Amino acid sequence: MHTSGLVITLSDDPPQAAAALRELAASGSITFGEVRGPFRAAVLEATGPKAAHDWHDRAAAVPGVVGVEVVFVHWDVAEQEVTHDGP
Amino acid sequence: MTVLESTRRQFIRSAAMTAAASVLQGRPATPADPPKPPGGLELPVLPGVKWDKAPCRFCGTGCHVQVGVKDGKVVAVSGDRQAEVNKGLLCVKGYHVGHILYGPERLTTPMLRKNGKLEPITWDEAIEVIAKRIAVAPQKFAFYGSGQWTIPEGYAANKFMKGGLSNNHIDPNARLCMASAVTGYISTYGVDEPYNCYDDLDQCDVLILWGNNFAEMHPVLFSRFIDRKLKGDKITLIDLTTRHTRTSERADHVLVFQPQSDLSIANCIAQQVIAANAVATDFVDKHCTFRKPWKKPGDPQTLMGEPCSFDEYKQFVAEYTPEAVAKTSGLSVEQLQLLGKLFADRSKKIASLWCMGPNQHTQGTAMNNLIHAVHLLSGHWGRPGDGPQSLTGQPSACGTVREVGTLSHALPGDLRVDKPDQAAKAEKLWHLPPGRINPKVGYHTVQMWEKFCTASDQGGDIDTMWVQVTNPGQSLPNVHKLFDAKAKLPNKFLIVSDVYPTATTELADLVLPSAMWVEKNGVFGNSERRTHQWFKMVNPPGEARDDCWQTIAVARKLFDLGFPGMKDADGKFLFHMTDAKGQEVPVWKWENYYGTVNVDEKLFEEYRPFTQIKHKDVAPYPELVKARGLRWPVVKQPDGTWKETRYRFLEEYDPYVAKGKGVQFYHSVAGDDKAFIWFRPYVPPPEVPDKDYPLWLDTGRVLEHWHTGTMTRRVPQLKRAMPSAYVEVAREDAAALGVKTGDKVRLETRRGSLELTAWIDGRGKCPKGHVFVPFFDETKLINRLTLEAHCPFSKEPDYKKCAVRLVKVSA
Numbered sequence: 098m099h100t101s102g103l104v105i106t107l108s109d110d111p112p113q114a115a116a117a118l119r120e121l122a123a124s125g126s127i128t129f130g131e132v133r134g135p136f137r138a139a140v141l142e143a144t145g146p147k148a149a150h151d152w153h154d155r156a157a158a159v160p161g162v163v164g165v166e167v168v169f170v171h172w173d174v175a176e177q178e179v180t181h182d183g184p
Numbered sequence: 185m186t187v188l189e190s191t192r193r194q195f196i197r198s199a200a201m202t203a204a205a206s207v208l209q210g211r212p213a214t215p216a217d218p219p220k221p222p223g224g225l226e227l228p229v230l231p232g233v234k235w236d237k238a239p240c241r242f243c244g245t246g247c248h249v250q251v252g253v254k255d256g257k258v259v260a261v262s263g264d265r266q267a268e269v270n271k272g273l274l275c276v277k278g279y280h281v282g283h284i285l286y287g288p289e290r291l292t293t294p295m296l297r298k299n300g301k302l303e304p305i306t307w308d309e310a311i312e313v314i315a316k317r318i319a320v321a322p323q324k325f326a327f328y329g330s331g332q333w334t335i336p337e338g339y340a341a342n343k344f345m346k347g348g349l350s351n352n353h354i355d356p357n358a359r360l361c362m363a364s365a366v367t368g369y370i371s372t373y374g375v376d377e378p379y380n381c382y383d384d385l386d387q388c389d390v391l392i393l394w395g396n397n398f399a400e401m402h403p404v405l406f407s408r409f410i411d412r413k414l415k416g417d418k419i420t421l422i423d424l425t426t427r428h429t430r431t432s433e434r435a436d437h438v439l440v441f442q443p444q445s446d447l448s449i450a451n452c453i454a455q456q457v458i459a460a461n462a463v464a465t466d467f468v469d470k471h472c473t474f475r476k477p478w479k480k481p482g483d484p485q486t487l488m489g490e491p492c493s494f495d496e497y498k499q500f501v502a503e504y505t506p507e508a509v510a511k512t513s514g515l516s517v518e519q520l521q522l523l524g525k526l527f528a529d530r531s532k533k534i535a536s537l538w539c540m541g542p543n544q545h546t547q548g549t550a551m552n553n554l555i556h557a558v559h560l561l562s563g564h565w566g567r568p569g570d571g572p573q574s575l576t577g578q579p580s581a582c583g584t585v586r587e588v589g590t591l592s593h594a595l596p597g598d599l600r601v602d603k604p605d606q607a608a609k610a611e612k613l614w615h616l617p618p619g620r621i622n623p624k625v626g627y628h629t630v631q632m633w634e635k636f637c638t639a640s641d642q643g644g645d646i647d648t649m650w651v652q653v654t655n656p657g658q659s660l661p662n663v664h665k666l667f668d669a670k671a672k673l674p675n676k677f678l679i680v681s682d683v684y685p686t687a688t689t690e691l692a693d694l695v696l697p698s699a700m701w702v703e704k705n706g707v708f709g710n711s712e713r714r715t716h717q718w719f720k721m722v723n724p725p726g727e728a729r730d731d732c733w734q735t736i737a738v739a740r741k742l743f744d745l746g747f748p749g750m751k752d753a754d755g756k757f758l759f760h761m762t763d764a765k766g767q768e769v770p771v772w773k774w775e776n777y778y779g780t781v782n783v784d785e786k787l788f789e790e791y792r793p794f795t796q797i798k799h800k801d802v803a804p805y806p807e808l809v810k811a812r813g814l815r816w817p818v819v820k821q822p823d824g825t826w827k828e829t830r831y832r833f834l835e836e837y838d839p840y841v842a843k844g845k846g847v848q849f850y851h852s853v854a855g856d857d858k859a860f861i862w863f864r865p866y867v868p869p870p871e872v873p874d875k876d877y878p879l880w881l882d883t884g885r886v887l888e889h890w891h892t893g894t895m896t897r898r899v900p901q902l903k904r905a906m907p908s909a910y911v912e913v914a915r916e917d918a919a920a921l922g923v924k925t926g927d928k929v930r931l932e933t934r935r936g937s938l939e940l941t942a943w944i945d946g947r948g949k950c951p952k953g954h955v956f957v958p959f960f961d962e963t964k965l966i967n968r969l970t971l972e973a974h975c976p977f978s979k980e981p982d983y984k985k986c987a988v989r990l991v992k993v994s995a
């Protein structure tokens with residue numbers, strides 16, 4: 098399991114921000130926390146780093162999402178050993 | 185899932201949420217609701233995880249992370265909320281920084297090439313091979329390092345070469361990225377490195393990016409600025425660029441200029457400031473003098489130039505009117521006037537930032553001089569938020585290269601090998617016999633590799649090269665000539681210390697496995713004069729060992745072989761270290777390296793007096809242990825505490841400015857405490873598109889990969905997000921050539937060719953007549969095509985512009 102603490106920055110246009118939040122919430126593996134201005138704390142739980150990164154790609158492209166920043170990440174050692182291939 | 189597992193998951197989830205919520209507290213929400221002190225500075229609580237601080241391994245921003253270790257492995261990373269630089273935020277590379285340690289291809293044993301094949305050998309054998317090669321011909325040995333060396337690593341390598349071997353053939357890859365910034369600072373202020381710091385991003389009204397894709401290259405700093413926009417600050421972002429990038433998407437003004445015309449644009453700003461009667465005469469008369477690059481126009485330019493009057497200067501820039509510059513720069517008269525008007529208005533605070541664009545330039549020193557000049561001339565200098573600052577790409581380009589002086593002419597503390605009084609100072613501090621330091625400047629990067637890749641009987645007088653912490657087989661310009669040619673020269677011997685196989689290890693005769701990042705102690709120095717320290721947290725894999733140990737072990741082997749240079753004036757070993765009881769500790773033996781002495785601390789404390797020579801006093805090591813980096817000069821206060829300096833040369837902040845002076849450039853070139861305002865004319869580039877090679881080729885980086893991708897391409901998320909290099913083609917050119925996204929195309933220059941996949945208006949958007957290729961991909965070496973032409977003063981090559989043609993290969 099790959100767990101990320103994120104700060105998501107949303108548009109200052111309230112309807113667009115609300116629509117973005119709905120779309121992000123529908124992606125399943127996200128839990129929202131505290132709100133401050135355009136910023137939302139969130140936790141993403143993914144099956145592994147690949148799934149987490151896929152989610153990031155999709156989230157960053159959602160209209161109304163200005164940015165997704167990473168503040169914390171925890172991973173399982175076993176997962177890290179099997180998923181890191183060479184170039 | 186068991187109950188235990190479920191509880192563990194909840195713990196981790198709650199730690200992640202707490203970390204995110206705490207960072208939120210430190211972010212500005214609205215002007216009426218300024219950032220609160222960051223909440224919850226305590227570290228996430230995770231069962232069995234021990235946290236410690238370290239700077240991020242990647243770029244020169246110098247973000248701090250907290251690294252979580254469990255059972256000898258890094259298992260978590262958190263942005264450090266106590267760090268002023270990043271306030272808990274990390275970009276996508278910082279987020280993955282823990283994973284770089286664990287690629288399955290890590291080099292774990294020394295290997296010597298025998299009959300064309302790399303075969304494992306012991307460390308003792310490896311050290312002996314190197315020492316014997318050096319002992320036979322010490323002056324034919326060269327050391328090539330980088331801005332990723334830690335400060336103690338670079339210091340040890342520099343002392344070994346210049347103090348031990350009397351050999352100045354040591355240079356870092358930073359020659360390829362920030363050498364022009366160094367010559368720019370020295371020829372303007374008399375001393376290297378920015379006077380200001382990242383705090384300018386929080387204070388400026390206008391941010392001008394000079395050829396700098398800030399959003400992708402320094403994303404955490406970019407967010408710091410963009411956050412201000414989000415909370416409603418009325419601030420303006422101007423992107424002066426040769427192609428549309430992610431930075432441009434957020435800019436208020438995107439000014440796309442023709443390659444090399446940045447010289448004219450800067451002179452045009454100066455022309456307009458003068459024409460508008462907006463020269464800051466109060467500031468300029470007191471603190472600046474004017475400088476021209478030659479005695480008379482037409483003579484060769486020199487680094488330190490000649491004095492000139494304001495009237496002469498005014499005449500020189502007079503021809504750079506907006507109307508004239510609009511004809512060649514690609515900017516409209518209105519766009520040029522926008523810049524001129526901004527600089528003519530002192531009520532607004534203007535911060536200028538730049539990185540590779542102006543530096544990797546055949547007129548790199550000149551471009552740096554001109555950016556400083558427009559700020560000084562217009563008085564946009566010296567207030568927080570109002571000044572020019574260069575950025576670096578590597579984590580310790582400032583700390584290890586510029587401050588430790590790992591360049592072929594330099595010594596620690598901004599001293600030079602070719603100035604007898606300065607070399608004598610270094611010999612005294614190193615306790616060496618007088619005359620030990622060779623007064624002849626060594627080979628700079630391009631020369632060094634030319635000499636190594638040329639047959640010995642044809643003047644190639646470097647025959648052994650040791651590379652640490654960098655990948656020249658990919659990052660050198662014109663790599664066919666400067667690197668690949670080694671393959672045909674059997675008497676040349678290449679030693680490479682690295683963590684993963686690279687384009688460089690492919691040609692190596694001896695490969696040494698190195699420890700990286702938190703597998704060793706370290707000290708880095710970032711772009712804003714901030715020195716930060718960390719401790720080893722986990723063991724390196726297999727037989728991998730610290731680069732610094734490798735250098736000391738070779739030095740000791742030479743000492744044992746009777747090489748005189750490895751002894752100081754008293755006959756003691758160059759890296760003689762003693763424990764608290766005064767007993768010598770044989771740190772050249774690996775089992776003692778992390779024993780009773782902290783080798784990093786010993787080397788750093790030995791180095792520290794050098795930094796006081798030019799008032800760049802780094803903090804004592806124990807102070808760095810307590811801090812998240814400190815900006816030098818760090819000066820002891822009457823109460824015994826140590827204080828960092830946010831702004832140099834300003835009395836309000838800098839303790840070395842004499843009382844009552846206000847502003848004092850105390851290391852000025854002319855010794856008059858004044859900075860130079862330079863005129864540097866437009867000079868055409870060495871190669872321009874023509875009928876055979878009709879396009880401009882630009883190279884650079886992308887968000888996902890750092891430098892040559894040696895580390896980031898081992899992180900599958902990053903590799904997958906940007907798996908291989910591509911060529912960005914303008915829509916108009918693609919249509920004319922019948923090329924679509926996904927087509928295979930071949931780029932050809934006078935130096936080489938490369939097949940790539942075309943991307944029409946890709947991540948960035950090139951203007952018509954330009955293509956862009958990122959350089960991170962070791963399987964697609966774009967530097968086989970680039971020019972080795974370089975700035976005459978900094979010797980930094982121009983990777984940003986050469987002539988190329990594009991041929992469609994297949995759909």
Ligand code: SF4
Binds near residue numbers: 242244270
């Ligand atoms: S901006 Fe640079 S230092 Fe900061 S997290 Fe990203 S790569 Fe690391």
